[in-house]
């Protein structure tokens with residue numbers, strides 16, 4: 001207790017000095033920095049855990065629209081959202097705004113992952129990654145990903161539809177863990193050429209050797225540390241994200257018969273044109289239609305934004321979901337309506353940013369698109385499923401997941 005008091009007494013005067021200096025300079029955005037160090041962190045973490053983070057942010061956005069200041073995780077922070085904010089975050093040069101990572105992420109992934117790199121170094125390592133994540137390279141892998149998905153779903157489903165109703169909750173698959181293993185397997189097979197079997201199960205032990213082998217052909221000059229740190233980043237970035245997207249799509253389809261029917265019809269048309277067992281191709285995906293909260297950046301100098309200044313050294317918290325839920329941009333934003341993406345030109349720039357934008361836009365975008373489309377195509381044309389958990393809740397940790405991992409009852413369709 002005494003130690004806490006001493007820390008408080010030491011930190012508070014510095015904090016006051018910092019905020020007074022800034023407050024006297026006109027233009028600091030509205031909002032309070034709260035108690036030193038803690039600020040709004042506990043309230044925000046509580047909102048995340050109690051599943052009300054979206055509402056917490058919405059309330060803040062409505063109160064201070066479109067920019068406010070707060071104190072998150074010990075750092076003075078600017079919370080911004082909307083088209084202009086996204087444009088500022090995603091298109092500013094790396095001398096004004098840099099990426100900002102927590103110490104934990106840097107410790108886990110290493111300091112040479114893309115998340116920590118800026119300027120020339122960021123471009124060089126990103127180019128290396130994109131050399132195999134770009135559409136021309138991915139085209140060759142559509143059939144392989146299709147094969148992986150078929151094997152995976154068959155393997156985990158076998159026999160499960162025959163259990164008695166009493167055992168349903170225990171024995172029927174939960175979609176989320178199933179999709180997480182699936183996205184892990186796909187990345188293993190794609191990045192390391194590592195197929196199903198004992199070796200893949202022992203993957204973690206041999207990780208580093210395999211990484212070197214997989215990147216050896218790359219002609220862009222990057223260091224061993226950069227290889228290791230970025231392969232770990234790709235494993236992490238590509239694992240939860242796509243698995244969660246596929247899981248939520250399955251829940252949305254199960255809850256929305258009209259969208260389910262439209263997607264089913266589209267996918268059956270594609271399936272009809274194929275022989276039994278024939279894999280999908282890149283051209284098939286072109287016939288189909290096409291989850292992260294936001295992130296942190298850091299202001300490297302004072303930045304003028306409308307009537308306000310974002311002070312040098314402050315953290316910038318960009319929240320995509322607030323822009324996505326803005327009904328002046330997307331009428332009925334909470335309605336699941338994939339058809340709004342049919343006319344991409346109708347969406348104003350920097351308003352739909354689930355993968356970010358600009359020089360740091362997600363390099364795994366095409367990869368995620370392929371695995372999601374192929375998984376949904378296979379599942380919807382081969383199975384029917386019923387949700388075994390009727391609520392529509394989801395929690396965050398910090399990525400989102402549906403109640404109980406989305407247990408479902410899966411029944412194979414009769415394929416003619």
Ligand code: HEM
Pocket residue numbers: 090114115126133233234237238239241242245291292295353354355356357359360361362363364365367368
């Ligand atoms: C539904 C799936 C996915 C979503 C919604 C998603 C979203 C995002 C977002 C919002 C960012 C941050 C952009 C920024 O800071 O401006 C990002 C970065 C990144 N993503 Fe993804 N991602 C997905 C899947 C993937 C996959 C499958 C991979 C790898 C195969 C991947 C690799 C990366 C990497 C390496 C970065 C860092 C890029 C950089 O800092 O230059 N992501 N992603």
